Amino acid sequence: DQQVKQNSPSLSVQEGRISILNCDYTNSMFDYFLWYKKYPAEGPTFLISISSIKDKNEDGRFTVFLNKSAKHLSLHIVPSQPGDSAVYFCAASFQGAQKLVFGQGTRLTINP
Amino acid sequence: DTAVSQTPKYLVTQMGNDKSIKCEQNLGHDTMYWYKQDSKKFLKIMFSYNNKELIINETVPNRFSPKSPDKAHLNLHINSLELGDSAVYFCASSQATGSNEKLFFGSGTQLSVL
Numbered sequence: 001d002q003q004v005k006q007n008s009p010s011l012s013v014q015e016g017r018i019s020i021l022n023c024d025y026t027n028s029m030f031d032y033f034l035w036y037k038k039y040p041a042e043g044p045t046f047l048i049s050i051s052s053i054k055d056k057n058e059d060g061r062f063t064v065f066l067n068k069s070a071k072h073l074s075l076h077i078v079p080s081q082p083g084d085s086a087v088y089f090c091a092a093s094f095q096g097a098q099k100l101v102f103g104q105g106t107r108l109t110i111n112p
Numbered sequence: 113d114t115a116v117s118q119t120p121k122y123l124v125t126q127m128g129n130d131k132s133i134k135c136e137q138n139l140g141h142d143t144m145y146w147y148k149q150d151s152k153k154f155l156k157i158m159f160s161y162n163n164k165e166l167i168i169n170e171t172v173p174n175r176f177s178p179k180s181p182d183k184a185h186l187n188l189h190i191n192s193l194e195l196g197d198s199a200v201y202f203c204a205s206s207q208a209t210g211s212n213e214k215l216f217f218g219s220g221t222q223l224s225v226l
Binding site: 009051100 | 116153
C-alpha cells in the first residue's frame with residue numbers, strides 16, 4: 001500500500017531543456033510535500049517543499065506544482081544542468097503524522 | 113564536518129548474525145530516524161526518536177532494536193539477520209518532530225546478508 005508513487009523510474013533530458021518529474025499520492029490527508037535529491041553514495045538532501053494551501057512554489061531553477069484535486073505534484077527544473085543528474089524522491093506528510101512517506105524515486109539524467 | 117554520519121558504509125554478513133549500525137548527528141537536532149530503502153527503492157520509516165524517547169515504531173520486527181544513548185546518537189542493532197534484511201539503511205535527523213520538518217540524512221549503510 002504505497003501512498004506516494006513516482007511512476008517513472010528514470011528520465012533523460014538534454015542540458016538546457018526543462019525536466020519534469022511527477023509524483024502521485026493517494027492519501028487525501030497529506031498537506032505537506034517535499035522533494036529530495038540524492039547523488040550516488042550519499043543520503044537524500046532537501047530540495048524544495050510546498051504546503052497544500054499553495055499550488056506552486058518556486059526556488060531558483062526549481063518549481064513544484066501541486067494539483068490537489070488530481071492528487072498530483074510535479075517538480076520542474078529549468079534549465080536543466082548536468083549537476084542535476086541524480087535520483088529525485090517525492091515525499092508527503094500531514095499534520096500530526098510525525099513522519100514523511102516517500103516515493104520510490106526517479107533517476108534523472110541530464111545529457112550534454 | 114559531516115552533519116549526520118553513520119557507520120559502517122558497507123556491511124556484509126551471514127544469516128543469523130547480529131550487527132549494529134551507528135549514527136551520530138552534530139546539528140543539535142532533537143529528533144532522529146531510521147529509514148530503510150527496500151528492493152523497490154521506497155524509503156520507509158522504521159523508527160523515530162525525540163530527545164531519546166521512541167516516537168514511531170513502524171511495525172518493524174523486534175529483531176531490530178534502536179538505541180538512543182543521547183539525542184545526538186541513534187544506533188540500530190539487528191539480531192538474527194535474515195536475507196530479507198538486505199537493504200540500504202539511512203539515518204536522519206530533524207530539528208523537531210513535526211509534519212513539515214526538513215530531514216537531514218546520513219549517506220546510508222548498505223547491508224548485505226548472505
